Each structure stands twice: as structure tokens, then as C-alpha cells.
Amino acid sequence: MPEPAPASPDLPPAGLSVWNTAPTSAPHQRRARHYVPGSADHPAKMLPALAAHAIRTYSRPGELVMDPMCGIGTTLIEAQHLGRHALGIEYEARWAHLAALNAATAPHEGATGAGEVYWGDARHLTGLIPTTHHGRIALVLTSPPYGRSLHGQVRSTRESGTPGVTKRHYRYSNDPHNLAHAPTDQLLDAFTDILTACHAMLRPGGITVVVTRPWRDHGELIDLPTAVLGAGRRAGLIPIERNVALLAGIRDSRLVPRPSFFQLKYVRDARRCGTPLHLIVHEDVIVFRKLEHETANGRRGQPHRPASNSNDGYVHLPADHAPDRTHRSEPDTSPTSSATPSFPNGPPAPG
Template identity: 40%
Template sequence: MTDRPTSPWPLPLPPGEEPPIPPLSVWSTGQRDPAAQLRNSGCVPGTDADTDRIPPAVAAYAIATHTRPGDLVLDPDCGAGTVLTEALRAGRHALGLTARNRWWTLARANITAAKTAGAWRDGSVLDARPKVLATIRAAGLVGRVGLVLTALRTTPDEPTDRAPSPDRDPDSAIAELAATLTYCEPLLRSGGHLVVVARPRRHPDGSLVDLTTPLIAAARAAGLAPVERCVALTAELRGSRLVNRASLAERRAAARARAAGTPTALTAHHEVLVFQLAHDAELADAAAVDIPWSTGDQVIRPAVNGVKYPGWRRAA
């Protein structure tokens, strides 16, 4: 994690004044181990193969915090579909996209399992890449999505009969996600949120990769403003003590690092960044410090599917 985002704050600041740090909060989302979370969510066998998945407890917390019943939750790169399952279980509509056949099959099975267990909201997963959201096929979604919730994915999708390849370079994964954020920005309703979840990555020397700074920069380039930076625990919180739930692979990697003379701590969290439409954040900040804001001022966003619209007047 970084101490301070480098991107500018939406409101103009007096000369020499530093932009504020997005508020930091801790989510107690590691009280159950990963296998128990998948069981409790009714996920089908094989879901755990998606190592970049958003843990069900993290997805459930984000959905409960940033949506209302009946809202539409979108995961533009949904993997095995844990976000979709939790959205349906919470009484939200769910839409996911993935171009990976393996994940599409699992995500569809998880949606079916959630509906069989009693979820009655609409849920679907499309065999498509995120760029389809920038086409006429997504025209009906403009201004309607209450929450975009997605993960930074660096694990390559490999056939099951081959040994897994090393993680992709985080820079290329962030560049791909940056394009996805651009596709998603016009779909958010006024007051909606976009949440990115990233599990920590390490450099070859064992130090943590700074994911926060480039993710905030990518979001700002897409017309989004950071409003919160969170730590979603993957370790159980027992009083004042953390009980780590690291996987066997992570523990072996830490043991190898110690043997090589570079002690490495086991990670106990996922990084979570929360964004809003930039003009929504500006209005909220202006209201917070009692700055008058003319109702005649409209923020006209770039044309989407040939239609221009005033962003701050989008339907709630």
C-alpha cells in the first residue's frame, strides 16, 4: 500500500495545500476461511480455482455498503462469479462478463445455484470482453449501474492440463483494467460506486508492489474520483490478534524467502479502492464544506453510443 495517492483531488486547492488522503477503513472480512466462505455462499465445486476471485465476504461487504436492494451490480471481468452470487443473495440484480470459457461455465453454474437456493433477482453472465460495454449492446445500461465491483486480475487463464504460468506483469494487468474502467464509467448511475479489489503482489525481492498509485491514476483518467481506500482482511480478527489464513502455496513461498535470507511476511488483506463519478465527488465535497454549487452548472460527459447527457442529472 502507498501512504498517499499521487493523483490530484477533484476540487481546486489553495496554493501549497496537499490533496487529502482518501479515508482508510478496515473491513473485518476474514472471519471465515476461504473454503467456508465458498460453502456458505453456495458456490459450486471448482470456484476455488479462480485465485483472483473476490472473496465472498469482501464482495458481500462491498455490496451491502454501496448498494440498495434492487440495484444492478456489474462485474466486467467476473471470473468464477463470486460477485454475482453475492449480489443475488443480497437481493440485487447481477451482470457479469468473461471471455474465458472455464470461468463462464463456473459463473453460470454459480448463478444457477444461487437462484435454486432462493435468489429471485435477475442474474446473468455474458461470454464477452469488457470492451463490449462501450458498444451499442450496452446502451441500455448507461446510467443504470449502482455498483461496479471487480478485481485486478494478473493470473493467466491456463488449461487445466498444463502447469500454471507465472503471474502477468502487474503493469499490463493495470493497463487492461484501466481500459475497463473507461468502459464502465458511463454506466454508473449518479451516486453509484466503482470498487476495485486487488490482492497484494510482491516484487522478486519480496517487497510489495505499489498497486494503489497506478490504480488511482487509471481511475482518474476514466473520469472517476477516489473516495475511500480500504483494507479488506483475509485473516481472522480475534480481539487484538490476527490469525492468518494464508494458503499452503503462500506459506511455502514465505518459507523459501526466509531460507534465501529475505524474510517475507504473509499477507493478511486485500487492497480495496472505492471510486465515484468525478462530478459526484465534487458535489459531495462542495456540500461537505458548504461551497455553493449552481444548479445551472452541468457536467456534459463525452457522447456514449452517440448520446450526450448531463452526468450529474443521470437517473438515480
């Protein structure tokens, strides 16, 4: 991968705190890029317009962008097309395989940045990423898994003679150690570990952007964005902004919501039962900065962690929850792309 550009002393202005990131639907936005077959099956993909806006706002061409939970590689692709270089880490072999193919295809579509995908657990990303990149990341952009009611796709069952719909592509995987299956408290503790690892990878003054949103569980609103703020602080990052990325278009000064089928059904069912719920038509964008000079541990560039977090209210996942990544096989790239995917730490099985 080419060397990242020298650190810029100033960031471009962040602009408005409300981002118009859904002027068109997600499928329409993705038509502007080439995604290899199978990419659409991922249950929770970041909006390309959202990723592009964050990358433009918080990094410059030639700099290094990283997504520690990269899925099918939306962040990488948008960074490459904006002239940045990109690193992605993905836990699931299937998505890592597709992310690497998508990143390898981007230069054939006119992207000027390079992209690499590392297969493994993001909590241990400092051991996955070569030390040459440590302390050189300009921007971390990612989104944790959340809210199964927000994920997935539907298919009509009319063809089979039964009215209604079936839900599909709503699971990241069947691996019980995938954080998508973890209770909220365990997810937050693991995400704190991921942000701590990202902190070590960032250059001084580097930016971390986390895209997340609240969701409802049996009528109760789960305020994940505020919990993410706490996770970032525990990882030694400094919160500097909290923005809103719209999940709705703007037509004649009115919002046109773009909810998932399941979210819309949930709200309609609640209203029929007399509960006045409203659609959530935004994602929170939490922005953190790494200090220019770290003082908490006496050394610049070292992550700050509390001396003990045993009483911080979260359940801690043991390190041995990481999967065994010793058995790998070469992916067959011929059916989906002529590009060569980059797996610096060894290729996953295509799954």
C-alpha cells in the same frame, strides 16, 4: 432482467475502513452457497464476505450491480442473495459457463435478485451489455488478476511416494491474450480501458469498488493498489476511499493470517536467506465515484479520457487483442445444475 430500483440520493455510511472479511476461511464461507462443480478450480476467487460487505455498503436492494471480470460469479451470487440484480462479464468461456450456472442456481437457493452473464472482453463491455442498462449501474465491484504467487492450490505428493506438493489450478487459461498473462504495465493500461467502459455504464453518482493487493516479484513489492488508483483517475472516476479488507481472522485481539501456501513458502524462504519479509494479510479496497454531473466533456454521463495518453508511461494494448467470439456452442447444463443459465449475448462452450 427486472428493472433496477430508482437511484437513491444517499448511500449508507461506509463504516470502518478495516473490513473483517476473513473471520473464516474462503472454503468455509463458500459452503453457505451452492457453487456448481468445477467452480473451485478458479485460481483467484473473491472472498464472499468481502463481496457481500461491499454490496451492502455501496448499493441498495433492487439496484443493479456489475462485475466486468466476474470469474465464477461470486459478486453476482452475493448480490442476488442481497436482493440486488447482477450483471457479469467474463472473458474465458469456461468461467463464463460456470458463472452463468451459479447465477441461475442462486434463485433456487433463496436469492431474490436476477443474474445475467455476458461472454466477452470487458474492455468492450459497452458493446456487450444492452443499451437499456447503460447509465443505470449503481455499483461496479471487481478485482483484476494479479500475482501468480498468490493463486492456485496445492496437492500432496505423498500418495505417489514422493514427499512434497504440486501446484494446480493456478492459471486462468492458456489464452495468451488473457490479461492474467500480461505484464503489469499492459495489465494496467487494459484495466484503465475496462474502468473507462464501467464509467459509461454507471449512473451519475454510481460507485466502483476495486479489490486488489500488492505482491512481491523477486523480493520487490509491486504496488498494484496505487497503480489502480491512477487507472481509475484516468478513466474519469473520483477516488473517495481506500479501505483494508483483512485476509486474516481475529482471535483474542490477534490476527490469524490466512495466506496461500505459496505466499507463506515465499516469506519463509526469504527469511531463511536473511530477508525480513512479512506476510501480506489484507487486500486494498479502492472506492471511486462517478460525478453526479460530468463537466470534463460537457455532457453528463460521458466518460472522461485524456486527449492523448501516449505519454502516460504505459504500454497500450491494441483493440485487436480481443478474441474471436463468433463460434459458440450450447453448454450442457444437465450434469451440474437443473437451473437455466442466462447468456444474453450467446452461450460460450463449456470448455
